[in-house]
Amino acid sequence: MTTTDPDPAPSAVPARGPTALLLGTTLLLTALNLRAAVTSVGAVLPEIQAGVGMSDSVAGVLTTLPVLAFGIVGLLAARLGRRMGTDRALVAALLLITVGLVVRALAPTTGWVLVTSLVALCGMAIGNVLVPVTVKAWFPDAVGRYTGLYSLGIMVGTAVPVAVTVPLADLGGGWRFGLGIWAVPAALALVPWVLVSRRSEGLARPAPTGVPFAGSSGVRRSVKAWALMVFFGIQSMEAYVAMGWLPSIFQDAGVSPTRAGLLTALTMVLGVPVALLVPPLAARRPDQRGWVVALVAASVLGYLGLWLAAGRAPLLWSLLLGIGLGAFPLALLLIGLRARSPQTTSELSSLVQGWGYLLAAMGPLAIGVLHEVTGGWDVPLVALLVLLLPKLIAGLIAGAPGVVDGDPSDTAVEGNGPDR
Template sequence: METVRTTARPALLLMFAIVLVALNLRPSMAAIGPLLSAIRGDIELSFSLASLLTMLPVMAMGVAMFFGIRVSQRLGEHRTVVLSLLIIGVATASRLFLDSAAELILSAVLAGVGIALIQALMPALIKSRFRDNVALCMGLYVTSIMGGAAIAAAFAPLVMIRTGSWRVGLAVWAALAVVALIFWMAQPAQQSLIESKSATRQSFFNNSRAWLLAIFFGLGTASYTCVLAWLAPYYVEKGWSEQDAGLLLGFLTAMEVLSGLATPAIANRSRDRRLVLVVLLGLIMAGFCGLILGPQYLSLMWPCLLGLGIGGLFPMSLIVSMDHLDHPQRAGSLTAFVQGIGYLIAGVSPLLAGMIRDHLGSFEWAWWGLTAVVALMILMVLRFDPRHYARHIH
């Protein structure tokens, strides 16, 4: 595929539009945790059922990844993003009128489909348009995703307090979709994403390295989804107010934003990403141990460590996948596969944690389980030697 090089100013405008789009990819999930106590007071929800509000959209994201690339090739990526933002906006705004758990879950699933369509095509876009700065631009894109989560987690309780309605606290984030839609549609037609009619269709289902990358991404994202779903309820159970617990989750996601910006820039100095990945996983393990052993002591330290670790791990997992292939379309197809399988794996984790909470009466056992998963991931990192990438994926 011939790569279209953008000049500096249009490239900056395109990256700004991508940032605005990315801000919409987590608020529909991130706003739920801090408001869960209020939601459960109005709608009958067990912790296991409440976990579906995070699990099902993540699972929908996983399934939709597998046809997201084909949708973008048929509609054109520019129109696909427009459609996706409309889906996210409608799903989010509909929460103003919800009266049952089923309706709330349906809105979450619909938003998950819209999110997946965007996430399936963005890595290929970034690799083709920002070829000389892939790691940096991927870091900015993923950081913006986490930034949207930080904004929603921190301000959803404030919106609920000011308006007296948790529904408004969930629905107000549709405004972000409107803003992103305006800026995205303002992009000149010739500057929207490149449609490749000669895109290589390749299945990675029979490739063991693709599965290793997908499992690694899925296990890492499991930590993110569990923390997103249950950190605020965990601290509410410890006696914190919904607003303080939401601000704590917002602080954690702010640390994710910081790490998501800094880590790819640091890792960009070398094609061997293993040392960076091990450090990030070590931070996550320390954060979970702190949550278990001393959640009320140094209460900002543990979310800080988790945020720095998870925030860097998310973009680095995608960057390592993209490192395996130079061709933007094929790298995009690989990352779509990695995210598809990965989100299906990660989607189960909030449900398991919710079931553990229902049966054992505490989230601590869920944090222990995630600590063991992260230890396993450190062993997986040792396989990511860049000298052998070509041997694993031709």
């Protein structure tokens, strides 16, 4: 179901020249800070527990907090963007990240670690939702290219803290330095956003007080919007399951712990080239269903390999799963392509990422329970295979030409604008 916004707010003029360079740099710097507060914690979690007396159960809460915050705060981020303007809301998001990371590094107790982590996570959740709005507003004829850019930033910002937080902690005298140092790139990302805020009139203008955005209910009634949410949610669930359980699956199949860790890292690192390639290529046509089928097929082959012969060709299964996780940048691209205006992009992004992350939160726990109950990985892997069916169906609906806020004929093929 689609609906037309009867009174759409004006879109920002597409960026050109120096402004495009400034905003592209800003997008990349922002994206680099949307995961570091999460992945840096895992690298030094035992040291954090020892330093503030954190129990294992509370540590479990700390590691579950990100996906819950992404979901709950993500549902509210579009409203914040309308009231403040997207550019100013993103400045506020980076401020939350910076302050949260600085104060967390000084936290004297477990409670302070949790509260300050939540502050930083709220900023990250706002950024998750509103960065696609920026892309739609400033680069409507190059959504694929700039979705690839900020997807790349997210991937790099996910992987680098895992690799360097421990060495940085050793260099700086402990876990507090290793965590607090990530406030520096967040603070640096504020500088170009302040410049953007001054040079623009606002990317998604605040609605007048008491007047809701007219397209909001239309997005919630769109079958395509909810299909995109399911597609995004299941792919996010797969990613969290891979990060949490893939090393154990390989080890139980006879792979050494060191190699299992390297194979899991390979699966995650593959997201970098995939993020660079998939969005700009997929955006060349109005129909992305072929990409949905190809990425789901890669996941099917990867899970089948893990189920039937995990220890025989683990490198191949890691590669296939890594390719399949390319559904993440594709889902981000579809958020931009399936809305006509930045305002609707904001509503769609909030719905897709908010409910999608809440759906994803159930994955690692459910897979762990299935493994514990059955004593093996057969049932959990079959469950993941079964989940690919609704992911495929939802992806085919979301990937079909059309928008959630107008007639399908309004969907343009990226590349017809003067910036190409």
